[in-house]
Amino acid sequence: MTARQAFDGWMRETLDRTERALDAWVPGDAPAALGEAMRYGVLDGGKRLRPMLVAAASDAVRGNPQAALRAAVAVELIHAYSLVHDDMPCMDNDVMRRGKPTVHVRYGEAGAMLAGDAMQALAFEVLTPADGEVEPALQARLCGLLARASGCSGMAGGQAIDLASIGRPLAEAELREMHRRKTGALLQASVQMGAATGDCSPAAWSALSDYGAAIGLAFQVVDDILDVTQASDTLGKTAGKDAEHNKPTYVTVLGLEAAQAEARALRREAQAALSRSGLSDCGRLEQLADLVVERDR
Amino acid sequence: MTARQAFDGWMRETLDRTERALDAWVPGDAPAALGEAMRYGVLDGGKRLRPMLVAAASDAVRGNPQAALRAAVAVELIHAYSLVHDDMPCMDNDVMRRGKPTVHVRYGEAGAMLAGDAMQALAFEVLTPADGEVEPALQARLCGLLARASGCSGMAGGQAIDLASIGRPLAEAELREMHRRKTGALLQASVQMGAATGDCSPAAWSALSDYGAAIGLAFQVVDDILDVTQASDTLGKTAGKDAEHNKPTYVTVLGLEAAQAEARALRREAQAALSRSGLSDCGRLEQLADLVVERDR
Numbered sequence: 001m002t003a004r005q006a007f008d009g010w011m012r013e014t015l016d017r018t019e020r021a022l023d024a025w026v027p028g029d030a031p032a033a034l035g036e037a038m039r040y041g042v043l044d045g046g047k048r049l050r051p052m053l054v055a056a057a058s059d060a061v062r063g064n065p066q067a068a069l070r071a072a073v074a075v076e077l078i079h080a081y082s083l084v085h086d087d088m089p090c091m092d093n094d095v096m097r098r099g100k101p102t103v104h105v106r107y108g109e110a111g112a113m114l115a116g117d118a119m120q121a122l123a124f125e126v127l128t129p130a131d132g133e134v135e136p137a138l139q140a141r142l143c144g145l146l147a148r149a150s151g152c153s154g155m156a157g158g159q160a161i162d163l164a165s166i167g168r169p170l171a172e173a174e175l176r177e178m179h180r181r182k183t184g185a186l187l188q189a190s191v192q193m194g195a196a197t198g199d200c201s202p203a204a205w206s207a208l209s210d211y212g213a214a215i216g217l218a219f220q221v222v223d224d225i226l227d228v229t230q231a232s233d234t235l236g237k238t239a240g241k242d243a244e245h246n247k248p249t250y251v252t253v254l255g256l257e258a259a260q261a262e263a264r265a266l267r268r269e270a271q272a273a274l275s276r277s278g279l280s281d282c283g284r285l286e287q288l289a290d291l292v293v294e295r296d297r
Numbered sequence: 298m299t300a301r302q303a304f305d306g307w308m309r310e311t312l313d314r315t316e317r318a319l320d321a322w323v324p325g326d327a328p329a330a331l332g333e334a335m336r337y338g339v340l341d342g343g344k345r346l347r348p349m350l351v352a353a354a355s356d357a358v359r360g361n362p363q364a365a366l367r368a369a370v371a372v373e374l375i376h377a378y379s380l381v382h383d384d385m386p387c388m389d390n391d392v393m394r395r396g397k398p399t400v401h402v403r404y405g406e407a408g409a410m411l412a413g414d415a416m417q418a419l420a421f422e423v424l425t426p427a428d429g430e431v432e433p434a435l436q437a438r439l440c441g442l443l444a445r446a447s448g449c450s451g452m453a454g455g456q457a458i459d460l461a462s463i464g465r466p467l468a469e470a471e472l473r474e475m476h477r478r479k480t481g482a483l484l485q486a487s488v489q490m491g492a493a494t495g496d497c498s499p500a501a502w503s504a505l506s507d508y509g510a511a512i513g514l515a516f517q518v519v520d521d522i523l524d525v526t527q528a529s530d531t532l533g534k535t536a537g538k539d540a541e542h543n544k545p546t547y548v549t550v551l552g553l554e555a556a557q558a559e560a561r562a563l564r565r566e567a568q569a570a571l572s573r574s575g576l577s578d579c580g581r582l583e584q585l586a587d588l589v590v591e592r593d594r
Contacts, residue, residue: 027449027450031461031478032458033457033461034449034457085410088410111460117379117382117417118457120418121417121449122448124421125441127440128438128440128441128444136437137437140425140433140440141433143436146421148418150414151419152324152328154418156331156414156418157327159411160408160415161328164328178328
């Protein structure tokens with residue numbers, strides 16, 4: 001078995017475990033159509049990159065697998081809720097996501113807003129099980145990392161910059177700052193939450209955080225590249241929408257070739273961070289960095 | 298000094314401490330107008346009933362005051378975010394709240410949605426300080442209580458029932474179930490979070506939870522009564538909107554007199570729960586129950 005085959009097998013297992021946990025923990029019996037809308041918004045779709053990062057980082061520090069699974073589901077719930085709200089008419093007004101109608105198209109705007117709100121709360125429910133399978137101090141740590149990455153200094157803050165930037169020229173530094181928060185914070189938190197599930201020296205923590213920051217930014221650079229180079233049916237969402245909405249992207253700010261070079265440079269940065277982490281078992285994190293940069297959708 | 302004067306003094310102090318903490322912990326410097334919108338949505342207004350309940354319950358169990366203050370701010374942030382989202386055009390479409398234009402009127406729909414999202418995340422940030430002033434196990438407990446009260450089995454679930462019930466006759470049991478989740482869950486969680494900050498026997502916990510459930514329901518019954526008996530300028534929000542939206546309320550389902558009798562019965566239930574709690578210092582919780590039932594706005 002090649003390293004690539006072993007990695008692919010690990011990816012399938014991790015994906016499968018994540019899907020089963022989401023299926024078990026996102027309740028279908030919530031009142032009215034709320035549970036249905038929540039499940040529609042988070043099940044059967046998505047690359048599950050954040051859960052993969054949590055799992056790979058947890059493996060690298062030989063972390064508590066139950067805690068890692070809860071962290072993976074929680075971070076995916078936050079990501080999924082942000083997509084549900086982001087697609088709404090008052091934000092991006094997108095009607096297609098992961099190859100199917102968006103939540104507000106299917107369940108109405110109020111239904112989508114509530115589903116997103118409840119998904120955010122559910123993330124913190126998942127992180128705080130009462131049965132002792134995750135020690136309370138780790139629960140608190142994971143809640144803190146996730147909350148900080150989701151809120152005004154993280155994802156929501158980045159979305160606010162994004163919103164304010166439509167139709168306005170953005171310098172590269174501003175664009176970077178926007179994406180560091182909007183997409184990067186949650187990707188970095190995925191790595192940090194995984195690292196928190198095990199023993200991790202301050203040096204390793206710092207290196208893994210740098211790795212998370214680099215791939216977080218790389219992810220967005222590649223997203224911007226794919227938005228102009230790929231068709232909607234490959235992406236499973238509406239392509240070209242950034243240009244249509246007159247949104248600044250790495251491609252509009254740097255040009256396509258420079259954006260591609262930037263993605264490669266960020267991959268090298270991520271690899272360098274792993275090298276200095278002192279952790280021996282970073283192969284999956286390294287392969288995830290490759291995946292982020294080389295993906296075609 | 299009469300008991301009433303002492304209680305009023307305690308209310309003023311608690312209110313003041315809560316306002317100062319909200320002012321300190323809701324950041325004004327979040328990107329774009331996000332911080333401004335969050336502060337607009339939560340500062341300078343509101344009765345702060347939930348923080349009062351946290352503080353009174355914490356006092357009753359001689360709890361950690363720093364933990365209680367964080368719990369009070371967190372629960373108020375959840376309450377405030379729910380109002381911001383609830384007022385949006387796709388929900389209640391309300392333009393006036395606490396005597397001023399609602400957040401979406403002032404900051405746009407996307408701004409209001411993001412502000413609400415970031416307020417929810419901030420609640421969990423506030424509960425997980427890194428500096429050790431609240432022990433990690435208590436942080437985890439508070440996060441768990443708040444998340445469960447906010448999500449699909451609590452507040453968001455109640456809102457979903459509410460949304461589905463517009464223009465449809467609702468039996469008393471259904472109405473009660475809706476409000477138990479929509480308003481009651483967070484009020485009950487306020488009492489429970491306060492109780493969690495100190496030593497609390499299972500019997501006292503159970504009694505305080507019953508107290509929280511009773512005043513949670515009483516609050517909503519009184520809200521429905523005030524919606525038909527008071528003018529908008531007294532309430533600081535649009536009066537008569539339930540009737541206008543054809544929403545079932547305790548008044549439409551039970552009639553005004555029966556609703557008033559129900560509020561008094563719930564107060565007696567709350568008092569009985571306090572009596573069996575075995576706690577000696579429940580005076581403030583008792584006075585808060587009176588306040589909930591006797592309020593005129």
